[in-house]
Amino acid sequence: MRKKLAAGNWKMNGSLAALDEIKALASVTDGSVEVLICPPAPLVHAACAAAPETVAIGGQDCHAKDSGAHTGDTAAAMLADVGASHVILGHSERREDHDEHDEDVRAKCNAAWDAGLTAIVCVGESLSQREAQNTLDIIGGQLAGSVPDGATGHNLVIAYEPIWAIGTGKVPTTDQIGEVHDFIRARLERRFGAGVGRSTRILYGGSVKPSNANEIFAVSNVDGALVGGASLKASDFGAIISALQAAS
Template structure:
């Protein structure tokens, strides 16, 4: 039985320009000087910056990934970028199924599944996002919604070495609202049990990240919750000092 790898990942969303390399350089300096124990660090900038950042971070302990990809490796898909292209630019991970993609682009769990397959086939790790809306939580359906997304989005070929789960309650993303630790533990434990049911002992080795208004002031408490193996961070990842403050949760 493998132990889940702790990961703190930054999702820059549609933010950042070439001058933002200063934040990456600052983060690299901080991480290489004082790497957190048993914790990996990842930044997923916009695709316009990914290749630049990947070169900058190539000799460091900071990994660079992408925020989305097309499910096909090539073809007549104007404006899209494939997992193979991202791998060619030095990407290590790709986020798929983020709630903003599911809502704004009507992405289904079936599509997320196919994207995850492509990510893994191209030698990278897929970070598969799941999470409920406020209405779904208020209706008492949070666990059901999340487990349905897990069931449909995670490929049957997934392993703890190739797929990471990120639970992000939609109502907490960028709002400043954060679930209680008990709320987070309930969902993460349900996810863990579902992975064990499906993948046997390897299910215990999948990393399950929490995302949704994670910041330096609450990171240690959230990262200490049961079955929480790291964080998927939005706005707080844009500044090296703030992001490093969240990584501090894994430093003694």
């Protein structure tokens, strides 16, 4: 059985005072699903100290190298050293804002695994690619290029985030979400074998909120969510966690 995962990506938001929102999740989580918050890098250490036992902490990116002259970057081992257990890689905002390509994500994923972190690898199509009916080709290419050999159900999570749905309020239909998640599952099974393919969790991300969480979590092969803005407040994220717990 795949344990469902509710992951919150705070992006470039938050403060030390905001860590109280993580503490408040203790009253929501019952242990039936995994809960993860990924705050900005300066807050990771403090978040690890503040988080209840039922909430894990992760990073939003890491460098492919262990150390060196890479001003402003963070090594995967540094995240692990301060208590992080996961790291988000290949988010569309990294791919677009920092010109990251599949090969960059693959190298970072290897670094994350070497540091003992679980990599949450993001894939997703643009609106023009969706309208051109190229979605599955794009997702297939990103999976092949971004995920290294050596994946397991423990060290890898895939997050499907259609770029056109991130922060826009637009959400794909449940049929569209199901089509992509089923496709990803089949590709993972074909490449890594049934054991790994069936144990790897696939999250949906893109304008997930309390009002649509139940519907999304009922879709085939949706093992949780990677949540953006709605993860900043415990009241919103807690409602999403509760929906996932009810679906488990």
